[in-house]
Amino acid sequence: MTPKPPELSLIVISHEMARELPxxxxxxxxxxxxxxxxxxxxxxxxxxxxxxxxRAEDFADLGLNLRIERFADPTPSPVRAINxxxxxxxxxLIGVSIDGARMASPGLLEACRRAARxxxxxxxxxxxxxxxxxxxxxxxxxGYDSAWEDRLxxxxxxxxxxxxxxxxxxxxxxxxxxxxxxLSESNLLFxxxxxxxxxxxxxxxxESPGGGAANADLLWxxxxxxxxxxxxxxxxxxxxxxxxxTHTNAxxxxxxxxxxAAKEYYRLRGRIxxxxxxxxxxxxxxxxxxxxxxxxxxxxxxxxxRAVATPLRPGPxxxxxxIDLLKAxxxxxxxxxxxxxxxxxxxxxxxxxxxxSETLYDVPGKLAPALAEKRRLRAQGLDTLTxxxxxxxxxxxxxxxxxxxxxxxxATILAEAVAGDLMECGVWRGGACLLMxxxxxxxxxxxxxxxVADSFAGLPPPALPEDEGLDLSRDHAPALAVSQARVExxxxxxxxxxxxxxxxxxxxxxxLAGCAVEKLALLRLDGDLYSSTLQALEALYDRVAPxxxxxxxDYGGLxxxxxxxxxxxxxRGITAPLGMIDWTGAFWRKS
Amino acid sequence: xLNETAVRTWITEFLVSLTGAEAATITGDAPFYNLGIDSxxxxxxxxxxxxxxxTEIEATLVLRNATIDELIADLRESGLLS
Numbered sequence: 231m232t233p234k235p236p237e238l239s240l241i242v243i244s245h246e247m248a249r250e251l252p253x254x255x256x257x258x259x260x261x262x263x264x265x266x267x268x269x270x271x272x273x274x275x276x277x278x279x280x281x282x283x284x285r286a287e288d289f290a291d292l293g294l295n296l297r298i299e300r301f302a303d304p305t306p307s308p309v310r311a312i313n314x315x316x317x318x319x320x321x322x323l324i325g326v327s328i329d330g331a332r333m334a335s336p337g338l339l340e341a342c343r344r345a346a347r348x349x350x351x352x353x354x355x356x357x358x359x360x361x362x363x364x365x366x367x368x369x370x371x372x373g374y375d376s377a378w379e380d381r382l383x384x385x386x387x388x389x390x391x392x393x394x395x396x397x398x399x400x401x402x403x404x405x406x407x408x409x410x411x412x413l414s415e416s417n418l419l420f421x422x423x424x425x426x427x428x429x430x431x432x433x434x435x436x437e438s439p440g441g442g443a444a445n446a447d448l449l450w451x452x453x454x455x456x457x458x459x460x461x462x463x464x465x466x467x468x469x470x471x472x473x474x475x476t477h478t479n480a481x482x483x484x485x486x487x488x489x490x491a492a493k494e495y496y497r498l499r500g501r502i503x504x505x506x507x508x509x510x511x512x513x514x515x516x517x518x519x520x521x522x523x524x525x526x527x528x529x530x531x532x533x534x535x536r537a538v539a540t541p542l543r544p545g546p547x548x549x550x551x552x553i554d555l556l557k558a559x560x561x562x563x564x565x566x567x568x569x570x571x572x573x574x575x576x577x578x579x580x581x582x583x584x585x586x587s588e589t590l591y592d593v594p595g596k597l598a599p600a601l602a603e604k605r606r607l608r609a610q611g612l613d614t615l616t617x618x619x620x621x622x623x624x625x626x627x628x629x630x631x632x633x634x635x636x637x638x639x640x641a642t643i644l645a646e647a648v649a650g651d652l653m654e655c656g657v658w659r660g661g662a663c664l665l666m667x668x669x670x671x672x673x674x675x676x677x678x679x680x681x682v683a684d685s686f687a688g689l690p691p692p693a694l695p696e697d698e699g700l701d702l703s704r705d706h707a708p709a710l711a712v713s714q715a716r717v718e719x720x721x722x723x724x725x726x727x728x729x730x731x732x733x734x735x736x737x738x739x740x741x742l743a744g745c746a747v748e749k750l751a752l753l754r755l756d757g758d759l760y761s762s763t764l765q766a767l768e769a770l771y772d773r774v775a776p777x778x779x780x781x782x783x784d785y786g787g788l789x790x791x792x793x794x795x796x797x798x799x800x801x802r803g804i805t806a807p808l809g810m811i812d813w814t815g816a817f818w819r820k821s
Numbered sequence: 822x823l824n825e826t827a828v829r830t831w832i833t834e835f836l837v838s839l840t841g842a843e844a845a846t847i848t849g850d851a852p853f854y855n856l857g858i859d860s861x862x863x864x865x866x867x868x869x870x871x872x873x874x875x876t877e878i879e880a881t882l883v884l885r886n887a888t889i890d891e892l893i894a895d896l897r898e899s900g901l902l903s
Contacts, residue, residue, distance in 0.1 A: 407857075414861065486880050488868070489864050489868040489871065492866075492867070496872040503839060574854070578887055
């Protein structure tokens with residue numbers, strides 16, 4: 231009996247991806263993909279010139295209809311390898327992933343299959359994301375690397391729930407013109423075989439390393455082909471692992487690489503025009519996808535309505551509302567318009583008069599995209615990673631999710647009567663401390679101190695080899711140095727300054743080991759550096775009570791910090807699971 | 822050497838093609854940002870410009886200038902414009 235031909239063929243191009251390809255193939259395998267049977271699809275990997283090409287037998291346990299071919303005539307551009315793969319595909323619907331470092335979400339293949347059924351000549355397009363705190367070409371210049379990425383992936387246990395990839399991949403790379411704007415390209419797309427034939431596959435004239443703009447060109451040619459319709463799959467995505475690729479991971483050379491790709495495209499096509507045809511959207515298809523996706527995409531975009539809107543009056547509700555209002559103020563969520571207006575002036579040589587008379591008073595009208603982006607960044611605590619703007623103008627830069635999580639931790643401590651004080655090491659303007667103190671006061675917790683430890687003069691310059699290159703001292707990052715007087719003043723302004731707020735001024739190496747802290751119910755570390763993180767853990771961890779929380783602000787965001795935590799936990803044999811709060815915050819509860 | 826009129830004309834046509842905006846809205850003092858040009862577009866424009874004029878254009882040329890007028894002044898300071 232002849233086996234039935236697959237419904238879907240997917241061509242995946244690999245080049246020197248020994249670390250990334252196993253994850254990619256796992257994410258495409260029937261062990262992980264949902265709603266689609268193993269016999270419904272085939273995956274064809276074309277290896278484009280790796281020194282040690284992948285072997286199909288190494289992936290036999292995935293149960294995947296997999297074929298791995300070594301492309302006989304590799305070139306820096308993968309375009310010819312893709313076209314070779316297209317010739318091998320057996321299914322009527324054929325997909326291409328030009329970059330084998332991209333992992334899939336669990337419902338991706340089934341969603342693409344269903345999306346294709348919605349139109350006779352569909353151009354099924356997907357959304358792509360980059361793993362890690364931000365655009366990899368930027369974050370890799372700040373130390374983001376494969377070890378860091380491995381920690382993030384381990385932290386979310388992605389094999390168990392692939393939708394958590396959204397949690398560690400806040401940067402969506404092909405939606406530069408908005409979620410419902412034209413995509414700049416589709417890094418995994420499916421077309422019917424007839425359309426591939428009509429287009430002649432990818433255009434081999436694109437000879438740039440990595441293919442240059444060949445992928446965008448293919449999408450635009452497909453959309454301009456008569457009778458086609460773009461169907462964009464929502465609720466699913468593909469996720470780029472860092473791998474030193476020529477485009478996504480070009481680092482400081484990225485601008486030059488993109489310029490050359492645009493130049494080649496302009497030479498070949500004589501114009502540059504983003505094709506913006508009418509589109510259909512398909513998805514989301516599963517509840518879990520919808521939840522993760524909504525968390526990721528809607529963060530900060532919409533105001534959450536309260537169940538019941540009532541006038542504020544003294545009562546049990548008032549305390550909750552006070553904390554909500556306090557958090558909004560600490561994050562400066564109510565002052566975002568001003569921040570966005572100021573951002574618009576950054577780098578300008580002159581200020582147009584209309585700024586003062588119009589823009590400043592109509593930020594939602596004049597600067598809508600920037601305001602929407604700012605809301606998203608603030609919700610996720612990502613302000614510090616944007617190239618265009620500095621730290622927020624609120625009292626904290628940890629973002630909505632970490633602040634909410636901190637509130638939950640303090641509430642748990644109070645509810646379960648976990649013994650001890652609360653403490654933060656590395657406080658910047660004091661926002662997280664202000665929230666903790668407000669909650670203590672609200673609960674009438676007269677017996678607990680709040681410890682505020684900081685140099686109040688910025689971070690120390692890097693001294694250990696682990697911190698080499700991470701210089702956040704006052705000279706390099708003046709915005710991080712906030713005086714004790716200013717933090718005290720913030721406590722006073724909020725009516726929260728009393729004798730139970732205990733300041734520990736000085737570098738951690740000098741202050742923590744001998745400090746008067748006896749027992750801690752919560753220890754929050756936000757010292758960024760390897761040295762600061764390790765010093766604080768060594769000096770204070772033994773004072774954390776059973777049931778107490780240890781929160782690490784920079785675990786996902788700074789490899790140096792994560793290394794200190796990992797080494798400390800290994801040295802102490804700490805097995806309590808480390809959970810990720812968002813893309814960078816991590817915590818565990820002492821058992 | 823580039824010619825100012827030719828550069829202005831080309832930029833206007835390029836932006837019309839890229840964004841679909843009316844040519845009349847693309848004035849010398851209109852911020853690129855307000856025309857819907859993001860940082861990716863700015864680098865793309867530098868690449869296209871380099872190909873069109875056959876002269877090396879820095880990848881950051883458009884990024885570091887807010888308007889066509891500023892970009893023209895920048896080119897003049899760099900000695901690329903006659």
